[in-house]
Amino acid sequence: MKPLKIGITGVRGIVGETFTPELAVEFAQAFGTYLDGGRILVCRDTRPSGPMIRSAVLSGLLAAGCEIVDLGVCPTPSMQLAVKWLEADGGIAITAGHNPWRWNALKFVRGDGLYLNASQAEELLDIFHQGEFLKANWKVIRSSIEYADPIPKHIETLKKAFAVDVIRKRRLVVAVDCCNGACSFLSPRWLETLGCEVLVLNNDPGAPFPHAPEPKPTTMAQLCAIVKAGRADIGFAHDADGERLGIVTDLGEPLSEEMTLALAAEIRLRKQSGTVVTNVSTTQAIECIASQHGANVVRTPVGQAYISEGLLEHNGVLGGEGSGGITVPEVHLTHDSAAAIGLILEHLAQTAEHVSDMVQHLPRLATLKHDVAVAPHRLYSVLQEFRSVVEQEGLTYDSIDGVKVTLPVGWVHVRASNTESIIRIIVEAKEKSKAVELLDWTRDRLKK
């Protein structure tokens, strides 16, 4: 079976195999039906299949009677912000985020700029599966589309959320790897607005991804080299659509993507104690940091929509996930790597601390991640079997998203990916050797 995921985070697949124009057309038409026509924003990342999927989406939306504003290539959070100021009823982001070059996906945004939540996504899927869509007749159908550039407004919003004057005075040296993605249009401009000396790499939106668009130490070698050579204060790595952020310290050390949220939480909670919202799969270091600041942590299932809802419900001061996605509520309630950059640079400017020193004082746990490819029709059965094994051993577990087992030396979390046909295992312990043992422990039980 070939990979195609139709689920609560949208529809995602490989172009040329499962992700066809008719699928994109019908999903767009279903979304247009769900919003009863309405004004819809469309944006995309830099993948070569973007124009093809864009045309399919425009066609489906127009057929459903929608009014369309095309934002071209831009970060997804830029579009999410624009939903408000362009007075739209929703948006579609054409991006497969951190997935490889040949993938693409549709992500659905509602009228407040947040992703559809689980029950809204279920409604959309029902409409899609039922296949009965709104069809505008010739008098109603829109004969043209509007265009808008969401980047200036995004920067304006970011400027209001941070102490720009303080940052500008420090003239920080910042290296940034845009991965030739949508952030090529935002990140260098935002850093220049902050008065930084910017060392940009991979900011050609017409070129292929130079490496996997997933900011983690294995993809940040080039950025590390630039940080060292340019004696930068910090290095930032983007994914394809501006949600996830990776960090390289002033010493040129790449941080685990789990550390992005840890660092952001430390910065945030020092200023203002409050609730941090993160998913069940993210490092326990967040709890350690929170307790130092008298703050608390709320855990949700994996996925941005849950983080947004958690922040709303608990009036949180920071949201984020171990994948490197950070939500700064002052900007908006969705992952935004540019907002994370603002938060971090503001702190560096105000305190003159070095990232490398800060990281030294953060709790560092050994986190291991491992993916197991599973045939799509076996994905949830495998998970269910793992749960049975755990139950038979008399262990207690948390089933908020997959199966999370807390053991004396650490914890293990096993879940089905929302976006690919894989089982994700994540384990964490104080020491690496213990983490390896936990991973083996988990894999043994998955094999059963």
Next chain:
Amino acid sequence: MRAIPTLKISISGVRGVIGQSLTPRLLTRFAQAFGTHTGSGTIVVGRDPRTSGEMVKHAVIAGILSSGGRVVDIGVCPVPTVQLQVRRRKAHGGIAITASHNPAEWNALKFIGPNGLFLDAGQARELLDIYHQGEYTKVGGDEIRTVEEVEGATDAHIKSIIDELGPLPEAGRKLRVVLDSCNGAGSIVGPKLLEALGAEVISINTTPDGSFPRPAEPLPENLGDLCDAVKKHHADVGFAQDMDADRLAIVSEQGTPIGEDYTLVLAALYVLGHERGPVVANLSTTSALEDVARKFDCPLFLTKIGEVNVTDKMQQQNAVIGGEGNGGVIYPRINFARDSLVGMALVLHLLAESGKTVSQLLDQFPKYTVVKERMVCPSEKIPAVLKMLRQEYGRFPLDTRDGVKVTLPEGWFLVRGSNTEPIIRVVAESSEESKAREIVARVYEQVARCIT
């Protein structure tokens, strides 16, 4: 009786009603089938200004890109401009998005081969087979090609006409023309061409916004505004285009529609006066064309109805001019397509060169009146109707290549089923209007009796 379907998939393309049968899914699949058929090459896409055009265009672009094609998007333009661009660019094909004379709620895809001609019957069947089989070429996400948005395709079209025919001679009086573009694809390019030729232009219905100020077919009964404007402005001629600007109808200086059959007659009169050679038309064409061909001692070939049949024969015979009785003029030196722009240029040159009025030009030849009728007819009844006519008129010369054409002493008539609608058409021509009406009335009654 069951409802008449609003979707028509045939060898002349796919046609349907927006908001009902012509869905983006269907369109994007057809475009994938076409991309597969053309072997993932460059495909030119143009559209008429119908309100659904943008929706249809994007479905088409997505389908072409998915099948590995490269898209040249030339925007809103006449169908012949798409055909010209296909040839100019040596593209692998083209898709014209237009339901030509159908009302505003319709739209359609017309498929063009690498030579700028519409797909012939065989190629169209291959395309339909691929569409129905549903297995399309799909290129990987890293190999998807690009969309090139081109402006100025219509300017290139104008230039090719001026380059070939030249502007109108300066010596004469400036010709005054009223143009009715039906708010269609000819709205912008039509007036530009006429000005480039050196005519004085008065335009009506030249806002290409997808609204239909009159029924799109340039039939005499739809041209009231144009006739009035010609009289009011004392114009030398009135031109009426259809929505996709392939067909042209003419209104004389007296403000009278001369009948769309006569467009080709006047065009041939000019072309044959400069270059003798074969003339090709379909078998539903007025005898006046025969008279013109005879005057210049040129052979006339009549084909089955359909642009493809005419262009095929034209290539075969190396024809100098051809076309269809519905106002479609094909002048191969410029474009192997029905082209209202070329038609206007030829007729204006004729007027300028001869110094005569439209009425004077027509008066040189015997007058014919064409009468057309149509009736709803279930397709399974059509063979019986044709058989009845063959028997009933067996003693007269018959042409049965496309329906039944009967040559009577007082004129001729043709009965055939439509390719695009569940109707049967009756056309008759005679040198006297009353006779033509008589023939149509008689045949209509015979057909009606046969159906019921």
